[in-house]
Amino acid sequence: MPLTWDVGVASDPGRLRETNEDTAFAGPTGANGGALLLAVADGLGGAPAGDVASTLAVAALRESLDAENEPATEAALRAAMALANRRVHAAGQRPGRAGMGATVTAAAVAGERALLAHAGDCRAYLVNAAGARQLTTDHTWVAEQVRAGRLPPEAAAGHPSRHVVTRAVGSEPETPCDIIETAVSPGDTLVLCSDGLHGPVSGAEIAEVCRTVAATAQQAAEALVDMANRRGGADNITVIVAHASG
Numbered sequence: 001m002p003l004t005w006d007v008g009v010a011s012d013p014g015r016l017r018e019t020n021e022d023t024a025f026a027g028p029t030g031a032n033g034g035a036l037l038l039a040v041a042d043g044l045g046g047a048p049a050g051d052v053a054s055t056l057a058v059a060a061l062r063e064s065l066d067a068e069n070e071p072a073t074e075a076a077l078r079a080a081m082a083l084a085n086r087r088v089h090a091a092g093q094r095p096g097r098a099g100m101g102a103t104v105t106a107a108a109v110a111g112e113r114a115l116l117a118h119a120g121d122c123r124a125y126l127v128n129a130a131g132a133r134q135l136t137t138d139h140t141w142v143a144e145q146v147r148a149g150r151l152p153p154e155a156a157a158g159h160p161s162r163h164v165v166t167r168a169v170g171s172e173p174e175t176p177c178d179i180i181e182t183a184v185s186p187g188d189t190l191v192l193c194s195d196g197l198h199g200p201v202s203g204a205e206i207a208e209v210c211r212t213v214a215a216t217a218q219q220a221a222e223a224l225v226d227m228a229n230r231r232g233g234a235d236n237i238t239v240i241v242a243h244a245s246g
Contacts, residue, residue, distance in 0.1 A: 003112060003186065003244045005036055008218030010225045014196055015233030021050035022194050022238035023058045029108060030071040037065055038240050039106040040122045042194040044099070044168055053088050053102040057169050060084035061106055072110035074179050077117040080106070081169065081177045088170025101171035105136055105192050109242075114190060116180040119167045123198050126182055127189040127210045132203035135180050139167035163195070186246030189217075193224070196235035200228050210241060217241040 013020040021043030029037035041057045043050020064080035065071040071080075084104065092100035103120020116124050116135060121143075124135040137143070141164040145151035169175055184190065189210045198206075201224060209227070214220035220241040228237045 003184065003246060005109075006217040006243045006245070007036075007038075008216065008221035008241045009239075010218070010221035011238040012225050012229065012233070012236070014235050014237055015229055017236060019051060020236045021054055022196070022236045023051075023054035024192075024238050024240055025058050025062060026240050026242065029062065029065040030110075031067060031069050034110060035065075035071045036109040036242070037062065037071070037106065038109070038190065038192050038242055039104065040192045040194055040238050040240060041102045041104045041169070042120070042122050042196075042236065042238070044101045044103070044165070044171070048097045049091070049100050050102065052091060052097075053100045053170055056087045056091055057084040057102045057104050060087045061104075065108060070110075072108040072113065072115045074115065077106070077108060077115055077179060078177065081117045081119065082174075085169050085175045089173055092170055099171065101168035103139075103165055103167075103194075104169045104177075107190060107192060109184065109190070112184050114182050114184050116182070117177045118180065119169050119175055119177045120165050121163075121195045123193055123195075124180070125191040125193075125203055125206060126184070127191055127207045128185070128187060129211075132191070132207035134203060135182055137178065140165050184244050186244055188244050190242045190244075191239065193239040194236060196233075196237035197224055197228050197239050199235065200231035210243070217243045
């Protein structure tokens, strides 16, 4: 039996920024609409036209995957991310837009399988009875130093360079992306979010909200955004919550 999805999306500029440079999409994809696309893009903080970059990236993902008969494949996702990179990079050649880019995490879900494409520091989690498992690896200078053993994990959260990303869609003519595959079962929840959420809210807290606090995916998404805002809302906050049932 195919999975049924309850999906919620919430996005907020936060408490300190006037402009929301995040973009999110959740809906059907593929030539026959047989897959589910979840995507979160975060325009680079402090760079020109971050909102334009995130909007272009998500639009390109949708355009590319909508044309695919089988969008939940590695080839389809790599092609979609490549198109997004070309579109954002080309837009960044216009005057006043140097350095424009966006961090992106996207999931194409078909059957009981999710395939994710990832570049930057937006994250994807798989939430179930065991808690929240981070599926993506942050492409940031601090995270890379921790993985290399040059920085202790406890120093990462408050490090002054924690927001310095090492990959972003559109910042270079070509940007590699990670492809991650995970099985999805009834009762599982996929959570995609920008760093405005996962900075102040832990994976354990995300799991608690999704599993015990909120009755619907939309309520969970809104509760998570509210939690991040209560902790200062220092950045734009965007989250997609997608709960699977059989």
